[in-house]
Amino acid sequence: MDDAPEAEPDAEPVTGRPGGAARVRSYVLRGGRLGSGQRRALDELGPHFVLPFSGGPLDWAAAYGRSAPRVVEIGFGMGDATAAVAAAQPGIDLLGIEVHEAGVGALLRRIGEQGLANVRILRHDAVEVFERMIAPSTLAGVHLWFPDPWPKKRHHKRRLVQPAFVALLASRLEPGGYLHCATDWEPYAEQMLEVLAGEPRLVNTAAGFAPRPAWRPLTRFEQRGLALGHHVRDLVFTRSSAPARCTP
Numbered sequence: 001m002d003d004a005p006e007a008e009p010d011a012e013p014v015t016g017r018p019g020g021a022a023r024v025r026s027y028v029l030r031g032g033r034l035g036s037g038q039r040r041a042l043d044e045l046g047p048h049f050v051l052p053f054s055g056g057p058l059d060w061a062a063a064y065g066r067s068a069p070r071v072v073e074i075g076f077g078m079g080d081a082t083a084a085v086a087a088a089q090p091g092i093d094l095l096g097i098e099v100h101e102a103g104v105g106a107l108l109r110r111i112g113e114q115g116l117a118n119v120r121i122l123r124h125d126a127v128e129v130f131e132r133m134i135a136p137s138t139l140a141g142v143h144l145w146f147p148d149p150w151p152k153k154r155h156h157k158r159r160l161v162q163p164a165f166v167a168l169l170a171s172r173l174e175p176g177g178y179l180h181c182a183t184d185w186e187p188y189a190e191q192m193l194e195v196l197a198g199e200p201r202l203v204n205t206a207a208g209f210a211p212r213p214a215w216r217p218l219t220r221f222e223q224r225g226l227a228l229g230h231h232v233r234d235l236v237f238t239r240s241s242a243p244a245r246c247t248p
C-alpha cells in the first residue's frame, strides 16, 4: 500500500512466467490485520464484486450486466478515489485492480455503503491482468494514480511506468481512449513523461505535464504527499487513431 516503497523488497520472489523468464514485481505483499468492517465486506460483498483472475479475456457484459465504456484503475490503495469516480460517473464500468486484501476490503465497504453498482475488483498483479484479461483496443480509460514511486535507485526496476508496460496499456486502449497518470515524486514524474512521450501509440493532451483535471478526486496517497510539501504532476495521454508502428 502507500508505505510499500519504504519496505525492503529484495527478498520478494519474482514472478515465474511462461518461457521461464522472471519478472520483478511492482509491489511487496505485506500482512496486516483487517478491520472488522473490511472483513465483513470481503465475506459478504466479495463474492458479488470481486472477479476471479483467469487466463482468458474478461467478459465485461457478464460481469457488469450491461455494455458501457470501460475504465480500469491500477493500484487503487484503499479505494477512496475509485468510489468517488464510480459515484460521479455511473455511466462507466470501472474495474479496480489492487493486490492488498485490506484495500480490497476497504473498497468493498464503500461499495456497500454507497450502493455502487458499476465497480468490480480484481485482486491480482495488474501487469498479468492486462496481459491476460484485457483485450486489445477495448478500454475508454486507464487510471494510474500515485503508483509506488520506489525512490531508491536499486528499486527503480520495480516502477510500473516503464516502456514495456506502457506499450501494453496503450495497446489495450481504444482509439481516443486515455491514460491518466499522476505522481507526487518529481523524478518519477519526469520518467513518466519520457516513457509516455516515447510510446508511439500515445499523444500528449498537454505540452508536458497536464493541468489536474477537476474531476480527478484527491487520493489518500496524494494527500500524504501534499502534507509533505510535494508537488503533484498529472499526465494525460490519449491513444491516437493512426495505425501503430508496432503491434501488441
Ligand SMILES: C[S@@+](CC[C@H](N)C(=O)[O-])C[C@H]1O[C@@H](n2cnc3c(N)ncnc32)[C@H](O)[C@@H]1O
Binding pocket: 001, 002, 003, 004, 026, 027, 074, 075, 076, 077, 078, 097, 098, 099, 100, 103, 124, 125, 126, 127, 145, 146, 147, 148, 149, 219, 220, 221, 222
Ligand atoms: C502508492 S499506493 C497508491 C494508492 C492509491 N492509488 C492512492 O493514490 O492513494 C500504490 C498502490 O498500488 C498497488 N500496486 C502496486 N503494484 C501493483 C500491481 N502490479 N498490481 C496491482 N496493484 C499494485 C499497491 O498495493 C498500492 O496499494
